[in-house]
Amino acid sequence: MESPSASAHRGLVPWQGLLLAISLLTFWSPPTTAQLAIVPTNAAEGKDVLLRIRNKPPDAVVFLWYRGEGARSHRNIASIVVDLRVHALGPAYSGREKVNSDGSMLLKRVTRKDTGYYTIVAHLRDSKKEIGFGRLRVYQPVRVPTLLASNTTVMEHKDSVVLTCYTNAVSTQWFFNGMNLRLTERMKLSWNNRTLTIDPVRREDAGNYQCEVSNPISSTESVPVELDVKY
Incomplete structure (x- = not known):
């Protein structure tokens, strides 16, 4: 069986052993002002991410990372x-984390389960x-x-049309003939912006409609749908 000193020589020790190392370097005291963050x-899911810190204390001797709020x-x-x-x-190590000497932590191949607060x-x-x-x-x-x-072919003043954007994104925007759609009193968006209702339609509503969807890490747009208004 390998001795603890051999493991430490390679730069890796059990987490309980680190508590002893900390005690040799610093005594416990209440937290100072929360300037560290x-x-x-x-x-993006599946990518590696580096969790950086700001206001790093220059005289830090030990960095410890935790899942959730609180140590x-x-x-x-x-x-x-x-x-x-x-x-x-x-105990919360998953095999994908590494704490760097500057206090940052590399988290590999992130999943949505990694979403949350860290300390x-x-x-x-x-x-x-x-x-x-x-x-x-x-x-x-x-x-x-x-x-x-x-319906993509409608009669002016008689018909209405409902355009629905099916997406897994958190944000939806609408475009008409390549420009941001300017809503009129005859247009109504659903609470999540994914459904556009025009009631009744007019000839000036004829043209190409698109929805653009996005979240904080990506965006894309739909294939245009052409609306033909008869009059």
């Missing part, structure tokens, strides 16, 4: 003793510590939306 980050031991992901380059893995604790040389929080949001790249019309 994790940069809010949006990421609870059972949610500890991984840690690093900066000067010794010693890494430790916590970082920095232990300082002056026997104090700072704690910071931040949120990671993981999104699926948006798929090309499908735009369908209840």
Whole structure:
């Protein structure tokens, strides 16, 4: 069986062992002002993401990362003793995380289950510590939306038309003949902007309609649907 000293030599120790290393470098004390923070980050599902920190204390000797809000031991992901380059893995480690000496954490092949808040604790040389929080949001790249019309050939002043944009995106915008659609008193959008109703139609409504969908990491647009208005 390999000795603990051999494991530490390679820069990896059990997370319980890191607590002893911390105690040799700093004593526990209440958190100082919450100036340390994790940069809010949006990421595409399946990609690697680097969770960065801002206002990093220059005299930090240990960084510890946790899932969720709060430094609870059972949610500890991984840690690093900066000067010794010693890494430790916590109970919440999934095999995809790595804490860097600058305090950032690399998270590989993110999934939507990784969405949520994270906590970082920095232990300082002056026997104090700072704690910071931040949120990671993981999104699926948006798929090309499908735009369908209840009818593509209508009579002026008599008929109405309903255009529906089918999408998995969080945001929807409408275009008419390649320009942003300017709503009139005869046009109505649904609460999620995915359905456009024109009632009644007029000849000036004839043309090409498109919906553009997006989320914080991607966007795409539908194939145009042409509306023909008879009069």
